[in-house]
Amino acid sequence: MILHIDMDAFFASIEQAINPKLKGKPLIVGSRQNKMHTVVCAASYEAKALGIDSGMPSADAFRICPNLEFVPAEQSKYIWTSEQICKILEDFGYQICYASIDEFQMDIAGLEQPLNLAKNIQDKIYKAFGITASIGIAKNCLLAKLGSKINKPRGITIINEQNLDDILFKTPVKKLRGVGQKFGLVLDNLGIKTCLDLYQKTPYFMKRNFGQNGVNFYEELHANDRFQIQERPDKPKSIGHSYTLPRASRNPEFIKAWVRLLAEMVAKRLREANLVSRTVHLWLNGPEIGNFGAQKTFCEPNNDGVEIYRRCLKVMAKSGSKRLKIRALGVSCSGLLENQYYAPLFREQRKGESLIKAMDKINDRLGQNTIFPAVVFLTQRMQ
Ligand SMILES: [Mg+2]
Secondary structure, three states: OEEEEEEOOHHHHHHHHHOHHHOOOOEEEEOOOOOOOOEEEEEOHHHHOOOOOOOOEHHHHHHHOOOOEEEEOOHHHHHHHHHHHHHHHHOOOOEEEEEEOOEEEEEOOOOOOHHHHHHHHHHHHHHHHOOOEEEEEEOOHHHHHHHHHHOOOOOEEEOOOOOHHHHHHHOEHHHOOOOOHHHHHHHHHOOOOEHHHHHOOOHHHHHHHHHHHHHHHHHHHHOOOOOOOOOOOOOOOEEEEEEEEEEEEOOHHHHHHHHHHHHHHHHHHHHHOOEEEEEEEEEEEEOOOEEEEEEEEEEEEEOOHHHHHHHHHHHHHHHOOOOOOEEEEEEEEEEEEEOHHHOOOOHHHHHHHHHHHHHHHHHHHHOOOOOOOHHHHHHHHOO
């Protein structure tokens, strides 16, 4: 069983918890300082009730509600809170995945009374930060995430064998992660309106209409997910690269460029072995930090250098200080899975993948790193 935690109106709730004057009021968090020329990146439930939601231009939101409260977004605050929530969750002793800044998943296989655990999680987070979470529990990540969206805010939805058909029948298929506007329209044309309509389709139907990606989606929807991965004995447990800098450096841009290069090298080896990875490990060595090592596990397995690099930066944030002197560093990936199961269903991701494949081809033909991301160039030029 997977337990999915989704924070309710995360950014807006944090702002309301910090500033009691904002509590109970319609509030938007904007991506920029200028409140009339920005986009809503989070809306409080009071604002949502008026029809305001994230993605909307702030000017439209103010037209709907001229007395709207406004706060510009402050990422560091939300990232810090997200990290603290992770720590609370880790204390429950289950394996955890980070799905996004405000979403987390737990593998709770074998737990008899998940309802008590879910309530406990909600209470602990509320006591610590005064903000609420919604929780979904189901046999796999996709359905658990769906469950978390059903009774917002502060809801708990358990999808089990008894109520699965009933819940899926009542839920429009567009609520499923991965069903965007375009895919939703295609499904609609095929007469698939509810999650149950999709759930009841056969792998044959999915293959005929959506190819291998359709079969993958079918498997994701029906799977019994576990985070503990059954690794084959012939498969490596981890893939990594490390490097000692010619001279210790305190320049964060230079260090990040090296992390990026190592991430690209690890990603290429993952692709060569047809593997994807869920866990990123970063190792840093320097006079102040000594040997620092930390890792994070993510829900989505990956073998793209940019994404592995982004994940490394999240791990790096754990080291605390910003301008550390670094002498050597290493990136490695574990939690390895076969790649084919995770062929991307979505256009954006597919575009990214064909770009990576093209880069790999050129590098294979003309020599290692003939083509590489521009930022990696910094490793040659700066020190
Ligand atoms: Mg959320």
